[in-house]
Amino acid sequence: MTNQDTQTVLQPELINQLDHKILYLGQLQAAISANQVPAVYELLDSKKYNEQIRQRPHADSNESLAVLVADIKPAIAEFLAPELLAYLKSTFSFLVFEQATEQPTQYYVYLGDWWHHRQLGVLDVLDISFTYEDNMLRELTQAAQLSEGDSINALQIQEVNQIIAGLEAFLADDTKRTLELQVIDDQLATLQANKAGLFGRNDKTTRESLEKKQALLLATQKRLPEVQKKLAEQQDELLVLEKADALRKLELQAILSQFASVADFSTMLDKSYVAYLTRLIEG
Amino acid sequence: MDKFQIADYSAALKKDLTLFDRWQVLVAALNTTTDATELLDILQKILAFDMHQAQMVRIANDFWFPSTHWVTVAFAKLSESASLQPTTMMLPHGQKVAELHFEEWPNATFRFTKAPLAAGGYYLEETAQNLRVLYWDFNRQRLYLDTQQFAKLVQTEAIQLAGVDALTAFQKRLVAVAEQLMAVGFDIEMPGLDAEKQAGLVMVQKDLPAHVLDSLFVTAAKQQFVLKRMQGDTSGAEISLGDIAIKLTQHRQEDGHSQWTYDIIDHNQIITIYTLLQQLPFFYQWYAAQLAFVGLKDKREVFVD
Structure with missing residues (x-):
């Protein structure tokens, strides 16, 4: 068999494969041209679409075809994102989405629009899936179970507040200590002036007692910078704890204003693929 | 023993009477003037008036008043024409300086004290808490608000009892006084006091640390x-506070630093930053705790304790 014969034999299969790819690209092009978003999602991942939208278990994957558009996925995501984000914002009004700079098919998802809002996770526009930050939903579930007025950091905040109160009291006493030292200095000066006085033995005892007290007060005063530093550290610590509680409180309020529980919220979020595409198909 | 000369006695007496005649003319003019320039001119002449030139008529009596008293009198006149609500001057028993009472603020009185500055000038302060409101220097033509102490003042019980309307009226009064003085060339610095100028109020510190x-x-x-x-x-x-908003804006500068400002958004232009400091405990608590960073930038150099 000549080389040409071999080629002739293989031609139909190869042409068939190319036809598949051309058909795939044509379908995708048509879906995009006609703004048929569900069809675009089906073409991007037919297995997921068939299993979740058409309820056909164990559907075949079209991964080998979808690879054809791997290099233009950012552009496809850009096409799909506005409508998807509009849907998500209407369903989860407290979520904020920001496009990931390094991965344009993804969006960072934040809870709330407040100061230093926390990132809940990442949305992949091409398969409408969420990847969550590890602790956040667990923390929120835990916070939701606490009684009114209680918080995850409440105990720690109480402890830090007690430490701060102690340190502030120490610093507030410094004026008193300074005055005491002045009095002791005066008393020692008086004793010094009476060195050769009439009450030698008593003077000595008094002086020793005053010097002991003076040394103690001076040693206490030396701790001032250390105490001030520790106070600043504790205040920083308190702010961190209170900020975390305040964030969780706002996050929880936002979630519970729309959903019965944190679990309901995350379930709804996870069902976004089906909910969104079903709405488009039925709409 | 010196010889007694009736002519010399008479001449000295006449000289004193002429001096006091001039004094009476000045005081009478202070009473009748309605013009700010003239008022300030008369005030300066009164303050420069040297009664010690009198040799025979003694001035150490109940009717002698120090400079702060006359400054109070002059300010009362400016204040009177700045508001429909009256300004009353009261002379507490045994004192030499009149106190001011503004009708909108019934529980508070104010007085002038001399500023301990080489440049001179006077402070207007509230008497119960000794909290400064203004620095007034007519020689260098300056009128400045002490933003730090005024913020404390709006938190005091007296103004809390008087309420928002009283604070609004009082601020309007001070702004109107300032406008009169600005018209005659005074340098005015009253950050945050004018309800119509609540944009771009500059904070003292650039580059706010994250904890601020x-x-x-957290406080909010x-x-x-x-x-x-x-x-x-x-x-x-x-x-956001309903129809009102507090904005803290970061302005990046060419030198790499950031200047922060307040904007108080109130479309009715009634609310000032001081109204909010009075009405929102969390805002004042934060403002007072972070004053070194977020206090309003004012002419701090003239406010000496």
């Missing part, structure tokens, strides 16, 4: 207010 806004977020959240990130191209944070 974190603490505002404790009272159910939410500090939000600013939307759009502007960098900063804001708190």
Whole structure:
């Protein structure tokens, strides 16, 4: 068999494969041209679409075809994102989405629009899936179970507040200590002036007692910078704890204003693929 | 023993009477003038008047008043024409300086004290708490608000009892006094006092550390207010209070630093930053704790304790 014969034999299969790819690209092009978003999602991942939208278990994957558009996925995501984000914002009004700079098919998802809002996770526009930050939903579930007025950091905040109160009291006493030292200095000066006085033995005892007290007060005063530093550290610590509680409180309020529980919220979020595409198909 | 000369005695007496005649003319003019320039001119002449030139008529009596008294009198006249609500001067028993009483603020009285500055000038201060409001220097033509102590003053029981309307009227009065003085060439610096000028109020410190806004977020959240990130191209944070908003805006500068400012948004132009400091405990608590960073930038150099 000549080389040409071999080629002739293989031609139909190869042409068939190319036809598949051309058909795939044509379908995708048509879906995009006609703004048929569900069809675009089906073409991007037919297995997921068939299993979740058409309820056909164990559907075949079209991964080998979808690879054809791997290099233009950012552009496809850009096409799909506005409508998807509009849907998500209407369903989860407290979520904020920001496009990931390094991965344009993804969006960072934040809870709330407040100061230093926390990132809940990442949305992949091409398969409408969420990847969550590890602790956040667990923390929120835990916070939701606490009684009114209680918080995850409440105990720690109480402890830090007690430490701060102690340190502030120490610093507030410094004026008193300074005055005491002045009095002791005066008393020692008086004793010094009476060195050769009439009450030698008593003077000595008094002086020793005053010097002991003076040394103690001076040693206490030396701790001032250390105490001030520790106070600043504790205040920083308190702010961190209170900020975390305040964030969780706002996050929880936002979630519970729309959903019965944190679990309901995350379930709804996870069902976004089906909910969104079903709405488009039925709409 | 010197020889007694009737002619010399008579001449000296005449000289004193002429001197006091001039004094009477000045005081009478102070009473009748309605013009700010003239008022300031008369005040300066009164303050420069040297009664010690009198040799025979003694001035150490109940009717002698120090310079602060005459400054109070002059300010009362400016204040009177600045507001429909009366200004009353009262001379407490046994004192030499009149106190001012503004009708909108029934529980508070004010007095002038001399500023301990080489440049001179006077402070207007509230008498119960000794909290300064203004620095007034007519030689160098300056009128400045002590933003730090005024913020404390609006928190005092007297103004809390008097309420928002009283504070609004009082601020309007001070602004109107300032306008009169500005018209005659005074340098005026009253950050945050004028309800129509609540944009771009500059904070003392550039480059706010992160903990400053974190603490505002936490303090506000404790009272159910939410500090939000600013939307759009502007960098900063804001708190919405119904129709009113506090905006804290970051302005990046060419030198790499950032200047922060307040904008108080009130479309009715009634609310000032001091109204909010009075009405929002969380805002004042934060402002007072972070004063070194977020206090309003004023002419600090003239306010000496």
